[in-house]
Structures are given as C-alpha cells and as structure tokens.
Amino acid sequence: MKSFKLGLAAGVLTLGASLVAGAAEVPKLTPEEMKKASQIFFDRCAGCHGMLRKGATGPALTPDITRQRGLQYLETIITNGTPGGMPDWGRQGILTKDEIKLLAKFLMHEPPEPPLMSLAEMKKWWKVYVPPEARPTKPEHNLNWKNFMGIILRDVGKVAIVDGDTKKLVSIVDTGFAVHIFRSSGTGRYFLTIGRDGKATLIDLWLKKPDKVAEVKVCYDARSIDTSKYKGPRGDFMDKLAIVGCYWPPSFVLLDGQTLEPIKIVDTSDYTWDTNEYVREARVASIVASHHDPEWIVSNKEPGKVLIVNYEDPTNLKMHYIDAERFLHDGGWDMSKRYFLVAANMRNKVIVIDSVEKKYVAEIETGVKPHPGRGANFVHARYGPVWCTGHLGSNNVACIGTDPINRSRYAWKLVANIELPGPGGGTLFIKTHPESPHIWVDRPLSAEPKLQRELYVIDKDSLKVIKTINVIEELKKKGYKNIDGRVVHPEFDMYGKEVWVSVWGRKDKPTALVVFDDRTMEIKEVITGDWVRTPTGIFNVYTTTNDIY
C-alpha cells in the first residue's frame, strides 16, 4: 500500500507543481496560436527534439527545462542557433521574429499530445487511383524501366522519374510534402515513397506514363518504407505487402502491397534496452526487407532495439526484439544480405544483427555520428567483403569486415578509416556498385559552404580519396554559371557506370542533376529543367530492388 501511495503522490505533486508554475509564469496562448506554434514546431523542431519534446538528436524541451530558461533565452537560441547543431532559424530568415516569439512561448507550455490514428482514420486518407485489375500485365512503354531513377523534389512536394538510359524526364508525380525516401517493390515494378507527413505513394512504372496508382497516410510523421521481398518455400511475397515506419504515432504499419490498404498497426513504444525506462515516443528509423525470410528488420530508435518482423500472417505477428543500442538510425545489408548494419548515431557505433540466426552479433565504434544511409559494400583483396559508412560528425569513412567465415580475423572490426579532406563531418551518403572501382561520398551537411559542394571518390583498393570534386565549380567550367546548392546523394545507375548526384538548392530556383562517368570521374551529362527544384535523394530501380549498394 505504502509503495503505491508514494509513487502516486510523486505523480500528483508534479501535476500540482506544474499547475502552480503554469498559472504564474507561462505566457497565455489562444487556441489559434497554439495551433500555429504546433505546426511550426512540427515542421522545424520535432525531427530533432521529438513531438513530445523529450529530446533525441536535440536536447529535451519539456516545460520544467524551458520555464527555467525563460523566454529571452529561448528566443535567442531559436534565432542564432548553437555550435552543437541547432540551426539559426532567425538569422537564416526561415522564421520571422514573431514566429520565434510565438515558438518560445509555446515551448513553455506542456507539449500538446499529438493526435493518434486508427485504422479507420487511415482509410479515410486511402485512395486507389488505378485498381490492380486495371493495371497493365506488361510495361506499356519500351523504356528500360529497371534503370529508371526516382528523384525526390523535396520542397515542391513531388518526385520525378527519369530514364537512366536516355536521361529524359519520364514523369512527375505529385506526392505531397517532403518525400523522405523511395523504395522498390520485390519485382521492382513499383516505386514506393514515404513523406515526412506519413503519406505513402505507390507508383506503377509499367504505366505508359508512370504515375501513382494508390496512396494512403498512416501517420503524422514518418521516415521509412519498405516492401516484402521474399520468394521461396514459405511463399511468394513479391509485391504483396509494404511497411511504413512512423515517428509519430510511434508505430509501424503493414499495408497491402498492391493497393496500400492499411492492414495492421504495431505500437513501437517500448522500454530502453539498457535501463528499461519507458519511451512513449519510440521512433521507427530504418527498415530493410530480408531476402532470406519473409521478414523485415526494423530499427526502433530510442529504445535501441532491432525488431525482426515476420510478415507471413499479420493476424499472428511473430517478432524478435533484439537488444542493440540506443539512437538507432539508418542502416543496410552487408553484401551477403545476411547481416544488417545499423548506426547508433549518438553512440558513435554501428551495430550488427544476424538476420538468419536473428540475433545481435557485434558493435563497432566508427566515428562521430555515423550516417551510412544503407552503407557501401565491396570486396577488398585483404579484408574480404567490407561495409562502409560516412559520418555526420567526423571527417572519415569507416569500413568494417563482414565475413566471419572466411575472413574471421577482420569480421566486425574496423579495417579501414579513410580520412576526408578538410575539417568536420557532414556526410549524408556514400555509395558504390559491384562493377565500380570507386566509392562516392557526399558532404552536404558540412558547416563549410565549400565542402557542402564537394564529392569525394575513394579507390576500393588503396582505400584512399583519389579525387575531390567541387561539383558547382565543375558545372561553372561547363558553362552552368547559375546553378548552386549542396551536393547530395550519389547514386549509381544499374550498370555501375554512372554516378548521379543532386544539387540541392532553393525552392524558387531550378538546379540540376549531375551525371558523372564513374571511371573518368568527369561530368558526363547535366540534367536541367524548370522541374529540377530541390532535388535530394536519387534511387535507381535495379539497385534499390536488389539492395545493391
């Protein structure tokens, strides 16, 4: 009895205290102001601080903290940023003085509980534009659709499909809001996108003019999507199912792969793997689809667990909850597609999960805030198969041995630590292809404008940077004087001969997609047009389908 009284008393006292403090010091907001501030917070702040403001990549901003800091302090930080990574929203002109004042006041209030979503609510958002039976049984065009490139046009709410062979624009699809990634269905016929607003889009590449055939919104904040890629003795699941990983509500959602009809919501709120503390806002980061088993590998960020989700029967979901490390973010397969390597970014580690034996294997310190995307795999003469990652916080590409059978000496060890020129980190993506002798590395989040525009080419044998390319300078030499922006997301074509990158500029001005010849490392083609606005991620159908990276 006593115990419960104590526990409950503590809870009640907190409530009492916050009511008292609230009455005296917290600036009043009208419902309209709350609504506006909530929206700004969601757009600009929630990604790092969390919808419930309990902190993640950024620090916690709960009222016990913000009320101590005071309005003046909050406004200053929002305006000027911090060296730790907080953007200078005021100085950049992205938020006005009034918006910053409003946001500071909002931060002193209890965070409003963001809305939840049931299956019935999802279905209100669900639209099938072309039902499966009305879709073609073979491609309605003669284009080499396996070499199509899906391009995210981030801030204009669209994606583009470009033919990798001819470099011609095939289609522009209206997806809405900021698309985060593309993934391919098991056969590659469908592209799926997920927006930061939780909207998933299914794009049929066999239509005469590829277009969306279905869409649905399954959460308010999402980052990941994948598809069922297993075909074998346990069934043919190609193109049958999809999964969306949400940030809010904390969940993943199973969808019909042909129509995007939502089937099942799985809560991801959980206890941290180490101290067993409850995390309501436990966000789903990366998801990969197994080729060995009818399973997805799902990273649950804050609790630090990797979930292996068997999708054979959604009414009887079988899951493994593997203790890994906190702050799981992005990750991908090793070359054999048996091991999943995932960054625990705030722990400066990469965690290795065995998808066949379904267990934790190892963890490796690689550098400050590893950000592999899905990583880069190749076979090195000495180390055998390796997997590499770049870093947001340090200027190195780290490579890990991934063959515990034939190269056990190097397995799950750091075998190469390749230094990039210049200070700091800032790398988002690295990419290679089995046919290429190179790894390409970007650096769009460097603090240095010059480095944001650079690409680095690493030689797979010598494990050294053999070329630094300032893409904007190279474009100028070719006569493209007005194209500027950060250079992001190198992507190989299906043959491993070309590397495409985006020039991520301002929304009000078209930029370019730049195609390099992988062997000469020279610009081969520049794709421009009024439609090329805020291009970011580039995804090749063939390599995305087959998890070649």
Place this chain on the structure above:
Amino acid sequence: MKSFKLGLAAGVLTLGASLVAGAAEVPKLTPEEMKKASQIFFDRCAGCHGMLRKGATGPALTPDITRQRGLQYLETIITNGTPGGMPDWGRQGILTKDEIKLLAKFLMHEPPEPPLMSLAEMKKWWKVYVPPEARPTKPEHNLNWKNFMGIILRDVGKVAIVDGDTKKLVSIVDTGFAVHIFRSSGTGRYFLTIGRDGKATLIDLWLKKPDKVAEVKVCYDARSIDTSKYKGPRGDFMDKLAIVGCYWPPSFVLLDGQTLEPIKIVDTSDYTWDTNEYVREARVASIVASHHDPEWIVSNKEPGKVLIVNYEDPTNLKMHYIDAERFLHDGGWDMSKRYFLVAANMRNKVIVIDSVEKKYVAEIETGVKPHPGRGANFVHARYGPVWCTGHLGSNNVACIGTDPINRSRYAWKLVANIELPGPGGGTLFIKTHPESPHIWVDRPLSAEPKLQRELYVIDKDSLKVIKTINVIEELKKKGYKNIDGRVVHPEFDMYGKEVWVSVWGRKDKPTALVVFDDRTMEIKEVITGDWVRTPTGIFNVYTTTNDIY
C-alpha cells in the same frame, strides 16, 4: 501538409475546449485532495474503470463524460451503485459522504498520469532475505510439502501455508496488501504470490518454517504471475525465471526465478486487434507457463491479443502476437496442455489458442461473462476431453470439447451447458481433479446472499448438479454458529480426495477453511483460528505446479 494541420488542429482544439470548460465548471482540488482522491480511485474504482478511466469492465469516466453528468449525478451513482454491477459504496458504508464528494470532484478532472517504473526503481524495492546459496538443498522438515495449501488472507496482507495432510498451519507469511494469486515454480519447491499492488513474493517451502526468501515490487497494479516450467532439449528452465503481468504500468516483467531480481520490462500498450485503436492502458490478465516449450502465454486484455513469449533469451525476446478477442481475462490449459482457453469476458466468449502451432484456433460463446479461473478438465465418455467454465453473468457451467484429433466432432464446440439452481451468475471458480468424479463450483459474486454461500457439485458423467451445499448452514449443523461469509475457491488436495473452500468474511472476524470429502460431499474438517481472516484463494502445490485442474 493539409492532413497534418487538420489532425493536429483537432488535437489542439480539444485541448483548448477542455481548458475553457475546465476553468468554468471543474471544482478545484488541492494537491492533498488530489492525492487522497487518487488513492481512493485506485483502491475502489481502477480495477473496473482503468487508471486512465478509459473504461474496461466498467464504463469510461473521462472528463468529457463526467463533466456532462455533473457532481450530483456522480455522487448518486457512487453512493447507490447501479444494476449493471457498480457497487453501492455509500450504502455499504465503505466510502463516507465526504469521500464520495471528493471522488466525484476528482472524476471531473483529467486523470493524473499514474507513475511509471524503471528497472532501477524496481530494484529499490528488491530484497533477497535468503540468498540461493544459503537455502537448503533438501527439505528441512518431514512434511509432505507437495500437498501444502497456500491460502490468501486477502485483507490482512498475509498468506498462510497449511499442511494438506495434517490440516495444520505451517507458516504465515507477510506479503503485504491484497495478494491476488499463488503460482508454483517448475519443481514446486517455491510458491510465488503477486499482490494487487504489484509486489511479488518468493516463498521457499523447503525451509524448516516456510517463509519468503525474496520480494520485489515491479508495478503499481498487478494480477498475474507465473514461472518457467520447461525442461527438455532446449534447456532446463525449472525455477529459473518468473513473470509478473501488470495492470499499471501496462507491461509484463521478467524476473530471476531464484531471487526475483527484475531483468526486463516489456510494454503491453498496443492497438486493438480488430479496429486498431491505440490502448495505452492495455492490461495483462492471465499468464500460463507452457510445458511444451520455453514459453509463457500472456493475455493482453484490452487489445484482445494473446502473446506467446519465448523466454530463452531475455535480450532477444521472441513473441507471437495472436489476434484473439477483446477483454481477455482468465484462462487455463486443456488436459493435454497444448491448448490455452481464455475468457473474453465482455464478449461472452472463450478463445482457444494452440501453444504448439502458436496460433488462434477457435472461439466459442459460452454464456454471460465467462470466468473460468483456469477452468476444469475431465474426460467424458461421449465427448472425450472437455474443459469447462463458470460465469459471472449467467447461471451455467459451459463445457467445450478439446480433442480435435479423436473427437473432432466435438472439438471447440459447446458440448454441455449445465444449469445452476437459482437466478443470475456469480461464479468465480470451478475445480476438478482427475481422481474425482465431480466438478465443484462456487458462486461468491451472486447478488443473492444465500447463493453466495452455496457450492454446487456436478457429476462428470451425467453433467448435472447432483448436490447443492449451503456451506454456512452445514457449518451451523456442525456447531460453528458464528462463521459467515461468501464461500469461494474450491481447491482439491493433491490426491483428488478432498475439496477445500474459504469462507470469505469480514476482516475483523476470523472465519474458517472448510474441507469436504469429495466422494461423500460432506464436511470432513473445519480449520479455524484467529489467523483465518478474509481467506480467499486456495492453491495446492502439486496441482498448481502440474497445472492439474
């Protein structure tokens, strides 16, 4: 974008509306009053209405509802009860007028978020009185400990251990608050109890005077506990692990079976299996331990899912989430211990889960609010192995065929519906034993005082009630004039010769344990003493260990 704005706006508007409504109409409470009201609510109301007041067995009591009803209405209901099952707390004199007024005011406020508990907080409650290495390697007494009876002395915060052979009191153990159930460890050497306050106690029956050797508190509200009972090719887990199922925080907790050290917390908040709506307060009802596999079968009440939890590696928990039916409550094994039958009480159904193939098998309508305890198993000449349940809301015992191989015609069908005398339901427990020709049925929650005191004996062949026993009247005939109370929880001794029941009276007055001869259905012995206060559940070591019921 639009979608999120809409969603969030709805959330914010709700908040705005509740603030406005709150300011105008909600009676103020001091932090002290909030604390007191929270405690009363927990003690008397949370079991049916939920800690978050979202409703379960009782209706929802969230402020949107309670504020519409108004203070007067709430006070009336709390005082007088309802025909639907709400107790008349005022008329019974359990709550004072002032307490009822306070509770009504409290109900108009937002429910305070009850406290959570991390592993570190649990460990503060954790005590090992006798470490494993200091415990005896064989029993320190010559008593037949496998026939010990564990007796819950509910309202005095203790349990008694009584020798089933001699009927003598062996030990009284201070467990604190209302113990809900006993379970036995795999070998039977340890008794484990769980209190409604989330406190688990480990009692070593081999000590010269059996006593608690460890305790821990793992939640604020709990109902279930079980142990690891698997021994086979995948390991010997006898006495190795324990599990506690919690109501609040919504979770189950894995414990070391020798010391009760908490190992792992698993969140059970989930989406309902059918409409996929989020349930924060998803409560763990029954748990049973598999004898076939290193697994527990866990009923998650509100979401309506049965979880099969593999305990081989707590750092890599493997679970099945089987869609079953909402409002899962108590349940037990069929005779083969392959099938788990569990009541979905507000759905008037029993759900069957196959623990070997780990899947849903069937659902059967049995009557109003089935309450099987663990049920009663026997082999009927015609129907083969059957499993039976009593009902809280209807006066029948329902039996279901459980042999899909040799009696497929009757498997998962209602094969007998045995009527009890008199109106209404009120049965909590039914019990049998393979050596007995009878099933014994209690009725302590009947609305009729006379029926609360009755036991019914059903003949396994004829499937009819062959005797009705008013236990209090029988005691009077034997000269026990002053013993009164509800008669509850028939329990067989290990041999199937005797049936023990509790007379559940008032805390301030000793009552009795009554032992019947199963064959003659006559009183064989009456156990009395000053210690016999508010006895409720009775658990035999042998039958509890081996899941014989």
